[in-house]
Amino acid sequence: MLFKQLLEPDSSTYSYLLSCPESGETVLIDPVLDTVERDLKVLQELGLKLTYTLDTHIHADHLTGAHRLRSMSGCRVACPAIDELPCADIGVEEGRPLRVGHIDIHPLFTPGHTDHHHAYLVDNGTQKMLFSGDALLIEACGRTDFQSGDAATLYASIHEKFFSLPDETLVYPCHDYEQRFVSTIAQEKQRNPRLGGNRSLQEFVAIMDAMDLPYPRKIDFAVPGNQQCGVCPDNVPEAYRGPCGKGDQG
Numbered sequence: 001m002l003f004k005q006l007l008e009p010d011s012s013t014y015s016y017l018l019s020c021p022e023s024g025e026t027v028l029i030d031p032v033l034d035t036v037e038r039d040l041k042v043l044q045e046l047g048l049k050l051t052y053t054l055d056t057h058i059h060a061d062h063l064t065g066a067h068r069l070r071s072m073s074g075c076r077v078a079c080p081a082i083d084e085l086p087c088a089d090i091g092v093e094e095g096r097p098l099r100v101g102h103i104d105i106h107p108l109f110t111p112g113h114t115d116h117h118h119a120y121l122v123d124n125g126t127q128k129m130l131f132s133g134d135a136l137l138i139e140a141c142g143r144t145d146f147q148s149g150d151a152a153t154l155y156a157s158i159h160e161k162f163f164s165l166p167d168e169t170l171v172y173p174c175h176d177y178e179q180r181f182v183s184t185i186a187q188e189k190q191r192n193p194r195l196g197g198n199r200s201l202q203e204f205v206a207i208m209d210a211m212d213l214p215y216p217r218k219i220d221f222a223v224p225g226n227q228q229c230g231v232c233p234d235n236v237p238e239a240y241r242g243p244c245g246k247g248d249q250g
Contacts, residue, residue, distance in 0.1 A: 028053050
């Protein structure tokens with residue numbers, strides 16, 4: 001399996017390229033509108049054709065590149081079926097792997113950051129790779145104070161779906177704000193300040209409830225835009241309109 005981790009720096013978002021060398025089928029997990037041209041150049045340099053985009057959830061901090069990538073590459077747009085997005089080509093759900101050539105991508109329903117959040121598990125033949133979206137970050141986790149977030153639900157998702165995986169499972173989050181790239185389940189079970197060391201549900205909820213985080217700067221246009229698979233809505237502020245192509249106006 002060919003694998004690349006790609007960063008969009010403004011929102012500190014990681015996108016992940018996975019490609020089956022036998023079939024050439026390729027998926028981009030959590031692509032960002034701002035870096036569509038970069039991602040297409042990477043695909044071209046590697047001699048790959050994009051088969052799918054796959055989002056973990058409806059993001060609040062950036063516009064997904066799904067719509068633009070489909071229009072430019074002919075790929076299909078996949079996202080959690082529970083979102084029921086009319087713009088999507090494929091809905092994924094737990095128990096039904098998405099097959100990309102010989103790669104099986106196993107969706108895991110992991111609500112809590114948002115009520116429809118999914119993570120994706122892949123076995124590369126040597127180790128399991130968990131693409132944890134915003135549910136589990138490196139020594140952190142996703143916020144639970146907007147988009148139907150719920151701390152107790154997130155705690156259950158992480159413990160039941162993630163911490164039950166083998167300790168050596170690699171954890172690739174959707175974001176990191178401190179220039180870190182990868183973790184493991186073992187590390188997060190031990191070192192995560194919000195969840196590690198067998199921290200109780202009550203302790204976790206208290207930590208999350210006490211967080212005083214700023215209002216997400218892109219949420220007012222990112223959420224409605226991502227409900228259209230990354231179409232730029234009319235209310236995108238001028239400062240963020242650069243990636244909005246003329247054909248993307250909603």
